[in-house]
Amino acid sequence: MVDVCQIIENEILPKVTKPLRYVGNEYNVIKKDWTSVKLRSLFAFPDIYEVGMSHLGLRILYHLVNEQPEYLMERVFAPWPDMEEALRKRNIPLFGLESYHPMCEYDCIGFTLQYEMSYTNILNMLDIGQIPLKSADRGDDFPLVIAGGPCASNPEPLADYIDLFVLGEGEEVILEIFRSMAAHRGKRGGRQDKPALIQELASIEGIYVPAFYEPVYDERNRLKKIVPKEKAVTPRVSKRVLRDFDKAYFPTEPIVPYMEVIHDRIMLEVQRGCSRGCRFCQAGMIYRPVRERSPEVLLEQADRLAFETGYNEISLTSLSTSDYSCVEPLIKELLERYSKQKIGISLPSLRVDSFSVNLAAEIQRVRKTGLTFAPEAGTQRLRDVINKGVTEENLIEVASVAFEAGWNQIKLYFMMGLPTETMEDLDGIADLAYKVLRKGSEIQKRQGRSKQLKITVSVASFVPKAHTPFQWEAQDTRELLRTKQQYLKDKIRDRRIVYNYHESEVSFLEAVFAKGGRELGQVLHAAWQRGCKFDGWSEHFLYTAWIQAFADVGIDPAAIANQAGSFEDVLPWEHIDFGISKEYLWQERQRAYEAAKTGDCRFGACSACGVCQGLDVETVLILEGEKLNDC
Amino acid sequence: MIVRIKYSKTAAGRFLSHLDLLRTFERIFRRAGLPLAFSEGFNPHPKISYGSALAVGVTSDGEYLDVEFTEELPLTDMMKRLKEVSPPGLEVLELRSLDTRGKSLTAVINMARYCVRVPLRQALSQSRLDEVISRVISEPELIIDRERKTGKTEIDIKKGIYALEGCIQEGMLVLEMDVQTGSEGNVRPEEILELIRKFGNIDMEESLRIHRQGLYIRDNPLVRSPW
Numbered sequence: 136m137v138d139v140c141q142i143i144e145n146e147i148l149p150k151v152t153k154p155l156r157y158v159g160n161e162y163n164v165i166k167k168d169w170t171s172v173k174l175r176s177l178f179a180f181p182d183i184y185e186v187g188m189s190h191l192g193l194r195i196l197y198h199l200v201n202e203q204p205e206y207l208m209e210r211v212f213a214p215w216p217d218m219e220e221a222l223r224k225r226n227i228p229l230f231g232l233e234s235y236h237p238m239c240e241y242d243c244i245g246f247t248l249q250y251e252m253s254y255t256n257i258l259n260m261l262d263i264g265q266i267p268l269k270s271a272d273r274g275d276d277f278p279l280v281i282a283g284g285p286c287a288s289n290p291e292p293l294a295d296y297i298d299l300f301v302l303g304e305g306e307e308v309i310l311e312i313f314r315s316m317a318a319h320r321g322k323r324g325g326r327q328d329k330p331a332l333i334q335e336l337a338s339i340e341g342i343y344v345p346a347f348y349e350p351v352y353d354e355r356n357r358l359k360k361i362v363p364k365e366k367a368v369t370p371r372v373s374k375r376v377l378r379d380f381d382k383a384y385f386p387t388e389p390i391v392p393y394m395e396v397i398h399d400r401i402m403l404e405v406q407r408g409c410s411r412g413c414r415f416c417q418a419g420m421i422y423r424p425v426r427e428r429s430p431e432v433l434l435e436q437a438d439r440l441a442f443e444t445g446y447n448e449i450s451l452t453s454l455s456t457s458d459y460s461c462v463e464p465l466i467k468e469l470l471e472r473y474s475k476q477k478i479g480i481s482l483p484s485l486r487v488d489s490f491s492v493n494l495a496a497e498i499q500r501v502r503k504t505g506l507t508f509a510p511e512a513g514t515q516r517l518r519d520v521i522n523k524g525v526t527e528e529n530l531i532e533v534a535s536v537a538f539e540a541g542w543n544q545i546k547l548y549f550m551m552g553l554p555t556e557t558m559e560d561l562d563g564i565a566d567l568a569y570k571v572l573r574k575g576s577e578i579q580k581r582q583g584r585s586k587q588l589k590i591t592v593s594v595a596s597f598v599p600k601a602h603t604p605f606q607w608e609a610q611d612t613r614e615l616l617r618t619k620q621q622y623l624k625d626k627i628r629d630r631r632i633v634y635n636y637h638e639s640e641v642s643f644l645e646a647v648f649a650k651g652g653r654e655l656g657q658v659l660h661a662a663w664q665r666g667c668k669f670d671g672w673s674e675h676f677l678y679t680a681w682i683q684a685f686a687d688v689g690i691d692p693a694a695i696a697n698q699a700g701s702f703e704d705v706l707p708w709e710h711i712d713f714g715i716s717k718e719y720l721w722q723e724r725q726r727a728y729e730a731a732k733t734g735d736c737r738f739g740a741c742s743a744c745g746v747c748q749g750l751d752v753e754t755v756l757i758l759e760g761e762k763l764n765d766c
Numbered sequence: 767m768i769v770r771i772k773y774s775k776t777a778a779g780r781f782l783s784h785l786d787l788l789r790t791f792e793r794i795f796r797r798a799g800l801p802l803a804f805s806e807g808f809n810p811h812p813k814i815s816y817g818s819a820l821a822v823g824v825t826s827d828g829e830y831l832d833v834e835f836t837e838e839l840p841l842t843d844m845m846k847r848l849k850e851v852s853p854p855g856l857e858v859l860e861l862r863s864l865d866t867r868g869k870s871l872t873a874v875i876n877m878a879r880y881c882v883r884v885p886l887r888q889a890l891s892q893s894r895l896d897e898v899i900s901r902v903i904s905e906p907e908l909i910i911d912r913e914r915k916t917g918k919t920e921i922d923i924k925k926g927i928y929a930l931e932g933c934i935q936e937g938m939l940v941l942e943m944d945v946q947t948g949s950e951g952n953v954r955p956e957e958i959l960e961l962i963r964k965f966g967n968i969d970m971e972e973s974l975r976i977h978r979q980g981l982y983i984r985d986n987p988l989v990r991s992p993w
């Protein structure tokens with residue numbers, strides 16, 4: 136052990152880029168005695184440190200587990216290729232940052248699945264950690280490998296590699312899992328009998344064991360049904376959900392990294408879930424219902440966090456912070472408390488309305504970074520199709536308010552390839568950009584300012600996702616996406632408008648893995664063998680290798696990404712229950728084609744998506760009932 | 767009140783870049799609950815100024831910074847609080863209150879003392895090492911290549927070497943040196959090691975440890991600490 140530490144610190148770290156990624160002795164890090172705990176777990180983030188350390192889920196689970204005296208949790212991130220090479224050359228297994236133990240020595244490793252393009256990194260990390268990739272090949276001596284996070288909503292592409300998936304909110308269930316594991320080991324002198332252990336864990340609500348379910352295909356190789364085997368505890372596994380968000384665990388002494396990470400600030404999670412009901416948005420569906428945290432709790436957390444971390448910025452995070460009932464009084468109070476100490480407040484996403492811009496204007500004294508809005512589609516018709524309740528007037532109004540308040544830069548997010556899209560909708564994107572620009576010049580002229588305006592138009596390609604009304608949709612072919620990208624490029628010919636778009640190859644693969652089933656496990660393996668890793672990083676993305684990998688195993692990716700389905704089709708995630716009923720999703724899809732809007736249950740009537748009824752939870756708004764006085 | 771802080775960068779903190787260090791110290795002061803003074807303007811910064819930047823990977827026992835607070839506070843109290851909230855990589859050693867702002871640390875610090883340790887791949891006698899060192903220092907000029915953004919440039923570091931001594935300890939070459947640092951010119955310890963290696967044709971390992979023992983104000987022949 137000591138030797139390995141010495142080699143890592145003296146020979147490897149001085150030579151790799153950003154050595155702090157692998158050091159792991161940050162402020163507030165928790166190092167526990169390896170031998171005195173009942174269970175040793177490792178949180179594995181399949182991307183680099185800077186990305187992983189910005190992830191709120193890691194902060195929550197890491198500190199929740201480590202606050203329990205009988206368990207320890209350490210961290211591992213995907214090593215950058217220079218580090219990987221250095222480790223492989225010396226045959227040093229990938230290790231947990233806190234104690235430098237090799238991955239294979241932990242009892243349990245938990246991967247978080249934040250985006251499909253990180254899957255090859257999971258295989259690669261297991262391999263550098265000297266752990267067999269396939270669940271079936273890992274005997275009792277190897278750690279239990281579990282996974283959770285948003286992509287567990289379609290876990291099938293990873294079914295061969297993961298022993299069990301945690302569906303829904305991890306902080307609700309992780310200690311139950313660990314208690315079970317520790318009890319199991321306790322009875323066996325610290326060892327595990329994996330088949331028995333997995334069977335025990337399968338009875339915990341929210342735990343999905345892929346090996347207990349078998350996809351059956353018809354003669355045309357289409358999914359016919361998913362059969363629960365005899366060991367399966369339930370035909371459908373439901374997600375876990377926190378009921379009382381005020382009482383939910385939230386760390387107030389989080390690790391403070393030395394090096395700059397992407398979200399290098401205090402994150403106050405004001406609420407969980409979003410019920411706006413945008414029909415393409417997976418997060419908006421799988422994190423339902425909305426549960427707000429009360430301002431008292433948030434203010435107390437802010438106080439502790441500011442004192443314990445020393446950060447100079449507090450970000451109010453959630454899927455749509457402007458929707459939080461008490462956002463205004465909360466911001467007011469935070470500004471009052473912290474402006475003297477020069478602690479800034481920030482909002483990660485802004486709703487397209489003047490209320491939100493005014494909030495931003497109040498908290499953002501420096502106008503250097505631009506404001507970002509997401510109209511998502513170029514015409515009212517298409518915005519109605521996707522249920523994005525934003526009008527052109529809204530957008531022009533927020534732009535005006537922003538320019539009046541002194542901003543010179545505005546970023547607009549759109550999607551391309553949405554269901555029913557025509558070239559007219561693309562014209563609409565260009566149109567909106569020009570209208571915003573014109574408004575900007577007009578206001579600048581009037582105010583006598585001359586700072587260069589910049590409108591950034593970022594256009595992502597639509598990726599159909601599981602558990603959304605668009606889960607049956609086909610993605611546009613890559614050729615069509617490219618044609619559309621070029622079309623829009625030709626339309627935008629003002630150097631004050633910057634046009635960005637994503638590589639269609641990446642979006643295509645995302646769609647394949649978002650929609651595909653268990654058969655993709657082999658593709659993943661073949662791609663990894665061909666050197667694919669860090670697929671989300673353009674400098675590492677090897678599209679040709681991917682296409683060869685599909686050919687290797689005889690799967691046509693286009694048949695997954697570019698084909699639409701029908702209600703009768705068996706979806707690969709048919710047995711995975713995130714609470715939203717299939718009927719509701721289909722009905723929403725129908726309504727999309729009629730361009731009919733569906734209201735937000737937070738402000739209006741329940742649209743019976745199924746979550747609250749099915750999982751026995753409810754939307755929690757602070758303004759409701761007896762909590763009214765708090766605001 | 768302006769406080770001069772002497773701190774060390776330990777083995778655990780040696781991979782912090784200068785930017786990481788700035789971020790980390792601001793957070794240390796905030797965690798300690800000390801009333802930082804800020805610059806004016808839209809984007810206020812805490813008033814902290816640093817001595818010479820330390821290269822990534824190098825440890826040090828003698829780094830300095832000056833920080834301004836809006837209130838007068840007893841130093842013993844401050845020291846206690848700082849110790850409580852410092853991360854493993856940095857250690858506050860001493861505090862001193864400055865009467866006036868005076869010249870900035872970067873303007874006055876012009877010499878650094880380093881110790882370099884590198885494992886040898888061959889036997890080497892003390893007399894042979896002494897001979898190599900005296901050959902190096904008796905050269906009229908010592909030209910080395912430096913990578914710049916604009917490409918490689920050749921510079922003469924001879925005038926920036928003030929003292930150089932060496933010994934062998936348990937198969938390890940240990941060099942101690944006083945070299946120039948600061949705005950007038952900089953000599954890096956690795957460069958001197960490379961000269962020794964080249965002049966003596968000495969076979970050594972690639973892994974080395976560099977430790978900065980201190981920063982000084984050199985006003986030939988006088989050398990004093992910025993304390």
Ligand code: SF4
Nearest residue numbers: 736741742743744747
């Ligand atoms: S069941 Fe009704 S109230 Fe609950 S999240 Fe769905 S639409 Fe909203």
